[in-house]
Amino acid sequence: MRQTWRWFGPHDAVSVDDMLQAGVQGVVTALHHVPVGEAWSIEAIRTRQAQIARMGSGAPSGLAWEVVESLPVSEDIKKQQGHWKAHIAHYQTSLRHLARCGIEVVCYNFMPVLDWTRTDLGxxxxxxxxxxxxxxxxxxxxxxxxxxxxxxxxxxxxxxxxxxxxxxxxxxxxxxxxxxxxxxxxxxxxxxxxxxxxxxxxxxAYRDIDEQRLRRHFHDFLEQVAPVAQQLGLRLCCHPDDPPWPLLGLPRIMSTEQDHADLVRAVDLPANGITLCAGSLGARADNDLPGMMRRLGERVHFLHLRNVRRESNAVSGSFHEAEHLAGDTDMVALMAAVVAEEQQRRAAGRLDHSIPFRPDHGQNILDDLKRQTQPGYPAIGRLRGLAELRGVMTALEHSAVGRVA
Structure with missing residues (x-):
């Protein structure tokens, strides 16, 4: 499992130096300043790579941009209105430019209007x-x-x-x-x-778009971008709905295991894969995260490891962000399923046998309470989460595990 960290660019309150001190192996970022629907230029991609490669002192960081999160899908594409065909062409161009710059994993989502929804950020x-x-x-x-x-x-x-x-x-x-x-x-x-x-x-604008139509538009998008990604040696990975149920009357199509199975069947190419987000999917009690990893693991290209505490048994109920090992998802069982999948990939000779993960979100603790970071992305809270996950990963991968009486 490859340890990565989300970074929002030079204006992020958590610096490259902070990431390096946290012990991460790679960086997850995006060109947030590029308007949605426009192509990412090679120059802009390489500028961001150069920013990651240097510490504040100018010394080499040893870190590299390894996962894109996110290359956003425009609302025009989701609705198949306006400039949607041009936006798909721009998306394909962005994929080609990312490939030329050596970046292989691209996370995105297909949530209408909403990227994520919380009612309290603190x-x-x-x-x-x-x-x-x-x-x-x-x-x-x-x-x-x-x-x-x-x-x-x-x-x-x-x-x-x-x-x-x-x-x-x-x-x-x-x-x-x-x-x-x-x-x-x-x-x-x-x-x-x-x-x-x-x-x-x-x-x-979505009044006439129901779940069936949105899913058809999603599959149309995949049919046009997944073959390009496959040809380029990229791995696309769709992020689930957050939270995983309909909001504001909008359709949701990436909320359950069946939704994810439909995704990989829609365009059956290795490049067409999944971002398995334990926090998003774990907000529903009927989502079995370790089971999803076992059944769909060969197409999981990226992992968000975070936990939530559900406050009711309702499918669409209240929840809050928990400590990484203390929520309702059995994180040890999920990570054991990830390690098993990686072992199978190594045996099969897959080059992508090490699946990148990041400690998604985190509680604001200690000095985090004084910083103005992106909601959900404090330094110390995520570092605590990464340390806990790193401990589980190290134990699961240790040669002594299974031989202790």
């Missing part, structure tokens, strides 16, 4: 740290009372609607604005740049 934990949380009642308040989406109330159970009504009745304007800001933060180009009317416009 939920206080008993130990004094904070984490991100999705509160289904708060989200109902946002959808029904703040966004005022037509038909929103019917998306929630009578019990959740009643709780949302009661909560909204005592919610002051400061709390209302904080909730709007938190939800908007997970929108592409969010963090305050998208308004509620903007969001209404995006939702209206």
């Amino acid at each position: 939920w206080r934990l008993p130990h004094g740290g904070t984490c991100m949380r999705f509160d289904v009642v708060d989200f109902a308040v946002f959808d029904i009372h703040l966004l005022r989406r037509p038909g929103a109330a019917e998306s929630f159970s009578p019990e959740i609607r009643a709780q949302a009504d009661a909560r909204f009745a005592v919610m002051d304007t400061t709390r209302q604005q904080a909730l709007i800001t938190n939800v908007i933060c997970g929108l592409p180009g969010g963090a305050g740049r998208m308004s509620l009317p903007d969001l209404h416009g995006h939702l209206q």
